[in-house]
Structure formats: C-alpha cells, structure tokens
Amino acid sequence: MYARQLHRLRHTVATVLVGRGDILQAQHRVGHRDAATTLRIYSHALPLTDAQAAQTLDNLFR
Structure with a gap:
C-alpha cells in the first residue's frame, strides 16, 4: 500500500508541474x-x- 501512495504522489507532482508548464x-x-x-x-x-x-x-492572422 505504501508503494501505491508513493506512486500517486509522484503522479500528482508531475501532473501539477506539467499543468504549470514546467515540463x-x-x-x-x-x-x-x-x-x-x-x-x-x-x-x-x-x-x-x-x-x-x-x-x-486569430492574433497571428490579423
């Protein structure tokens, strides 16, 4: 169970960083x-x- 929680945390951290544009x-x-x-x-x-x-x-083609 502990490994599953760590995997979720890893996924959450990566998702938040990507969402902020910090690829x-x-x-x-x-x-x-x-x-x-x-x-x-x-x-x-x-x-x-x-x-x-x-x-x-739209901005590019004005």
Missing part, C-alpha cells in the same frame, strides 16, 4: 530520460482550450 522540472522529478515521455504521459494536464488556440490563430 523539464517534471521530467527531472520523475526521472524520464526524454521530455517527450513526460509529455506523452502527463499532457492531459496541459491547460489548452479551443478558445485559447482560436485566439492565438
């Missing part, structure tokens, strides 16, 4: 060799919305 910090904390691995696992935490993407594209 390299999350990568370092969880020990991934490649940031792409971290993003593949924790990208669900990235705060991207369709409205933000649409606004960015």
Whole structure:
C-alpha cells in the first residue's frame, strides 16, 4: 500500500508541474530520460482550450 501512495504522489507532482508548464522540472522529478515521455504521459494536464488556440490563430492572422 505504501508503494501505491508513493506512486500517486509522484503522479500528482508531475501532473501539477506539467499543468504549470514546467515540463523539464517534471521530467527531472520523475526521472524520464526524454521530455517527450513526460509529455506523452502527463499532457492531459496541459491547460489548452479551443478558445485559447482560436485566439492565438486569430492574433497571428490579423
């Protein structure tokens, strides 16, 4: 049970860091060799919305 709690804590820390945009910090904390691995696992935490993407594209093409 203790190992399961540690795994949950590890996942929570990485999720929060990725959600804040601290990808390299999350990568370092969880020990991934490649940031792409971290993003593949924790990208669900990235705060991207369709409205933000649409606004960015709108700003680019004005």
